[in-house]
Amino acid sequence: MILDENLRSQLLPYMDLLENPIILKVDADDSENGQKINEFTDELASLSDLISKEKTNLNHKPAFSIEREGVSGLVFSGLPLGHELNSLVLALVQVSGRPPRIEQELIEQIKAIKTSLHFDTYVSLTCHNCPDVVQALNTMTILNPNISHTMIEGGMFQAEVEAKGIMAVPAVFKNGEEFHSGRASLEELLEKITGPESSDSFAEKEPYDVLVVGGGPAGASAAIYAARKGIRTGLIAERFGGQPLETLGIENLIGTPYIEGVQLGRQLEEHVKKYPVDLMNLQKAVKLEKKDLIEVSLANGATLKSKAVILSTGARWRDLGIPGEQRFKNKGVAYCPHCDGPLFSGKDVAVIGGGNSGIEAAIDLAGLVNHVTVLEFLPELKADKILQKKLASLTNVTVLTNVETKEILGDEQVTGLNYQVRGSKETIHLELAGVFVLIGLVPNTQWLEGTIDLTDRHEIVTDKVGATNIPGVFAAGDCTDTVYKQIIVSMGSGATASLGAFDYLIRN
Ligand SMILES: Cc1cc2nc3c(=O)[nH]c(=O)nc-3n(C[C@H](O)[C@H](O)[C@H](O)COP(=O)(O)OP(=O)(O)OC[C@H]3O[C@@H](n4cnc5c(N)ncnc54)[C@H](O)[C@@H]3O)c2cc1C
Structure with a gap:
């Protein structure tokens, strides 16, 4: 039995969320892996009267697709267990007709894709970065008949993984060509498919009272504190969520005994969105200048203006900086x-x-x-x-x-x-x-070199309220000279910097 009592009891509550009958279309032979797929789909079908099973032909096999009338192309080649169990649950309920919980704007962008796209995503079941990619491409498949997606479980197809030279997951192929490697949100994948948002949409933006640069725990906290003061708040983030997205489980966020890093990232976003914060995700700041207002230039060419700025750009893994490292990234x-x-x-x-x-x-x-x-x-x-x-x-x-x-x-x-x-x-x-x-990690402050006071470890020098040497520019979290780099410390320093910035705005 593949779906043991524990897995059945995890899956059963979701069966109540199925809205319409769905079919598991299975292509599996008598090989050991084929038998596993057959057994697994039998057990899945036994969970609900709304799930039936039939045979089909699939390109990548052994595999099964989840279909409903008018919705096809979503295939699991291998068993979606481990970290992929959630991907299976979401696929079942969304194919059955329950709408994905994403913004209308994104739904429209996905539906507008006219070219025919097939994605293959190679995953490992212990990869906590893989489900976001699988779920994003599944959602696109459900929303747009021009798109199809197969999740391929690397453990079941080891020879194929070796032949393709895959040494990092998730590894996504688009129409057979290498397309993406590593963690990515639906927005990031969509941007890679459709091209970056034009800087024109930024031209009309009025100056902010507080502009937060960085969307990790420090930036989210700073933005919420600013917005709660009723002032005009913006937040730009290269990748909203920050380092928690790289973290498996967090056990020291006081009041929350355990949370997965990806889940914390989602909750930070939901919390920020409860307030009127202009959240600009997938935008990278490249320059900061103090003029009448503080101006932050973005990699897309746009410039945003604000009376006060809070820098919370965090940190990233340190590279070795030796020959071969860049060349063989994701190749070993x-x-x-x-x-x-x-x-x-x-x-x-x-x-x-x-x-x-x-x-x-x-x-x-x-x-x-x-x-x-x-x-x-x-x-x-x-x-x-x-x-x-x-x-x-x-x-x-x-x-x-x-x-x-x-x-x-x-x-x-x-x-x-x-x-x-x-x-x-x-x-x-x-x-x-x-x-x-x-x-170890290095602060994301290279774009500020020569602009703002940094320590010899390239951390932004701050005072007790998070102020930097530039009037109106505050900083918080792992990009600063704070001694301890932790989520709760970053959230606290984001709040401090935000209150410091509010105080600055009142006095100036
Ligand atoms: C593997 C791992 C496990 C960890 N485990 C724990 C733990 O269990 N408990 C704990 O308390 N802490 C843990 N930490 C540390 C914790 O994650 C950090 O202290 C915390 O995330 C710092 O928050 P931050 O907001 O300052 O920065 P980050 O989380 O790094 O966020 C920085 C944000 O700034 C954005 N950004 C960067 N540069 C730019 C730019 N130029 N323009 C626009 N945006 C930019 C990033 O995309 C991101 O949104 C862990 C860290 C790692 C790497």
């Missing part, structure tokens, strides 16, 4: 062990970085791959002792300290790396299939 150089770890099953990998995130990654990977080599630049690992103890108990991990990784090598994909023991000139080669880089 990876940053997300949860997502991409299963693709290295049975192979040798390295983890660069001996801090908490590096050692957690090494422990996770040791359960999936043949062998893990940890490379740490300092003479000792920096991770908590409890993690080091766990690492030391694993038999397929080697730890190298006091070493410098010099180069990542490969042909089409990573084949190894070169390192040196610090102080020595001898280059040592390791043969590997994957390199996971986990060497």
Whole structure:
């Protein structure tokens, strides 16, 4: 039985949400995987009288599609379990006729796509970045008959994954061509399909009282605090949600004992949207200038004006900055062990970085791959002792300290790396299939260099109320010189900066 009692009890409540009969159209032979698909679809059909099953021919098999009269093209090739269980639930209820919970504007943009598009998305069931992409492309498929989408579970189609050279998931192919790799929201995928929003729509925007730059916990908090004062508030974000979107589970947001990072990102957006905040997602700030008003230029060419600005651009994973790293990104150089770890099953990998995130990654990977080599630049690992103890108990991990990784090598994909023991000139080669880089974060402030006071770690210098050296410009969260980089700290500093900005507006 694939759908055990636990999974059945998770799925059953959603069966009440089915609005119309749906058909599982199955293409599965007698192979082991074919039998699994057959068994799984039998068990799904037994959950509701509104679900029936029949045979069909599908391009990618074994697989099943979920269809209703007038709605087709949504296919699961493999079992949508693990992190994809939600994708299955949403597909069932949305194909049955329940409208997707997305803005009308997006629905219209999707329906306006006239070209015929087929997407294949390769996923791993432990990838927390994959469901958003699968669900976005499924929603497009349901809304537009020109679009179809097949989710392909990499574990079931390992030979195919290797043949295509996929080393990072989700990996999306559009009409057979590589289209996208990694996490993406529906808005991001739509923008990639239809092209970026023109800067014309920004030309008419009146100046804001407060313009927040950044849509993570700090920016969301700053925008809500500003809007609650009844002042004109705007928020631009390269990717709304920020680092929580990279986080599996959060257990230290006080008052919320556990929440998945992606869910927190959604809740931040819903909360911001409860207020009249002009939320401009997928927009990158590239320049800040203090004139009569403060002007923020965007990558799309538009310029927004505001009386006060709150910078909350957070941080991103630090790159190694060595030859081969950029060339082999998603071709063996990876940053997300949860997502991409299963693709290295049975192979040798390295983890660069001996801090908490590096050692957690090494422990996770040791359960999936043949062998893990940890490379740490300092003479000792920096991770908590409890993690080091766990690492030391694993038999397929080697730890190298006091070493410098010099180069990542490969042909089409990573084949190894070169390192040196610090102080020595001898280059040592390791043969590997994957390199996971986990060497900490850097603040997203490069666009502010020379404009605003930064510390030598490139963090924005702030005072007690979040004010920077430029009058009217405030900052909050991980992009600042705050000592602790945490969600709750960022939310608090976003609130502080917003109240500081409001006070500034009253006095000026
Ligand atoms: C893997 C991982 C796990 C973590 N786990 C936890 C945890 O369990 N608990 C915890 O408290 N903290 C955790 N953290 C830390 C926490 O996520 C951060 O401290 C917090 O998200 C910082 O919030 P922020 O708003 O300052 O920045 P971010 O979350 O980084 O958000 C920055 C925002 O600014 C946008 N942006 C960046 N540059 C620009 C630009 N030029 N123009 C426009 N927008 C821009 C980004 O797209 C994003 O929307 C974790 C971090 C990581 C990476």
